[in-house]
Amino acid sequence: MSSLAIKHGAINLGQGFPNFDGPDFVKQAAIQAINEGKNQYARGYGIPDFNAAIAERFKKDTGLVIDPEKEVTVTSGCTEAIAATMLGLINPGDEVILFAPFYDSYEATLSMAGADIKCITLRPPDFAVPLDELRSKISKKTRAILINTPHNPTGKMFTRDELNEIASLCIENDVLVFTDEVYDKLAFEMEHISMASLPGMFERTVTMNSLGKTFSLTGWKIGWAIAPPHLIWGVKQAHAFLTFATSTPMQWAATTALRAPDSYYEELKGDYLAKKQILEQGLKDVGFTVFPSSGTYFIVVDHTPFGLKNDIEFCEYLIKEVGVVAIPTSVFYLDPEEGKNLVRFTFCKDEGTLRSAVERMKEKLKRK
């Protein structure tokens, strides 16, 4: 899609990263670290001060007190946290439950670990967890369940009721939970809840997060996993053989970033909310069926009013004839058929870009 987009000079609302840069105070912290000679291997599981900052932030967010030395591993982005968790904690043949649509590295790393994937599809309009299906698929044979909240690509946020239900099933069947919470600071319509904070869940949960989305520095690759010592052990081991250590100057800068005052996070949310409103209203005006997105910087829509056969054809048409890029969501499902009516737009772009994209679509995209 990217090369097609460039060829047609299309406005890119497909890629999940900002076209604006991260805050100066964080960039300057990285520059200072480089100048101060912090350019050699960091301690494998994270520089001590960064681990401490991660623990402090986690306490602020969830109320949980964790040991930064024994319950945190720093990784090259949340992607690596996921890979290390799968490879460190999953045996070939283990059953793992995944919710579709999902970020594609989940399925890939589960395959690398030899897992037996059981998929449960979240469906429009509200992408609610189908609890009956979950109860039928979870059993004592289930090793783990993977939860991404706020959710890419739908923007869904798992509610307290859903998390409580999943938690009780996990406790009953002795199942681990792996959570990807990278968009936790982009929670607009409801409060973000970490599964680890629910009663009885910390001991069986690996909570993963990263710097990139919160601080608009997606290329720095700074992520982390938080889990009780007996689970962190597996993550740490796998991580040691996957990347050994994480970028040193960026860890120092991330330490500064995570200690940012509340005002930073409020401003971030405010900025993104304004962008969301532009895109959401714009997509509605254009004629898409727009599904409510509670969090992340993504909105998923039904493209079928425009008469294209499937999501890939629609996206190609959108690039070539309209000059806008979206992502076909069928790539996020085990069975692509399930995603063929949906495409994902992102609003992690400056307001001018969002408005131009909306204008182009209003002009050139006609309902059939």
Place this chain on the structure above:
Amino acid sequence: MMKEKLSTVAKTFTPSPIQQLSLLAQRCNAINLAEGFPDFPAPHHIKAAGISAINSDFNQYRHVQGICDRLAEILKDTHGLEVDPLTDIAICCGQTEAFAAATFSIIDPGDEVILFEPAFETYGGCISLAGGVPVYVALDPPYWTLDAKKLLNSFTNRTKALVLNSPHNPTGKVFTRDELEVIAGACRMNDCLAVTDEVYEYVTYDGIKHVSLASLAGMQERTIITSSLSKTFSVTGWRIGWAIAPALIASTIKNIHIRLTDSAPAPFQEAALTALTCQPPYFESLRQDYESKRDFLVKLLVGVGFRIRSKPQGSFFLFAELPENCLLSDVECVKKLIEEAGVVAVPGCGFFPSISCPSEDSHTVAGNQFNYQNRFIRFAFCKSDATLSSAALKLGEFMKAVGPLG
């Protein structure tokens, strides 16, 4: 209950006695000749390139194709290899990730992988993580020579690949062209793949030139080269490395890399362009600096009583042998050096995965009952002249107080 939740492979990895010694070293404030990274600053112009990239907003996910273009040129000029920068190169988070992605690309559960011992412990760990079976072939002390017969006998019908690290950590050996021919012949005959770790490619001494295994006849088509910026440019914390392989394998490595980490740190990819356009004088001066540090350390350690029959020809490691009449194991000797001399190094047993390091609780055995795997200590000389001089001072004092080792 919770221990069962670990994967089978993860359970096999035990804490290393080396870590315990590291902690001891920290408590004793010992001079660190153990860790394989420089304690002197990275080159100024490389740091400036990193800073400039951050300021110029190269901070989102990206792939810097220029790195591939430059690497292709370098491989052509240095090794005569024709590599397509568009299809044959994957940029990764350090050589570690390049090796991991390469491993997951080629290893199925049960596949055997031949490694030379002594070996950097990460290779075997990564292979095990992918379900592979490491098969160690011992290099023969004291010169760490390759025994062709031993190598050929280690191949089975399950052998998928062979790993070659040259210049070599921990011994500093640079495999000779004859040895490379033997290895290449074995790979061709058994139709297996080769994965190389060439991170010390620019750190060679005495006029010796690093030869890439892939440049031998019939090897490019079956070799995955891995390397990085880390050792050449003293930026081990930047995590920029690469894998170079025939297009089909390279494309698989890229796909796996994307699922492991998605991309290497963006600003440092940009800075890599500056690093990779360094001219010969940079590499000459790198070699010369390290060579003089090597010579200083050899002299120093011989003075303390170590035997150094195999002087490093490459890398910044020296594998020193305990004197014959020394009754200590490598672990005990390192402990003694930390506590009494204030200098820390790495016990060699950690590089022999086919034996395990004796723990702190194991009793001293009479010196000549130790196998050679417990008779070597690895010293790093990627340290400033000030550090090396301090080490010399401390070891000198230790000698006065205790006498030479042995």
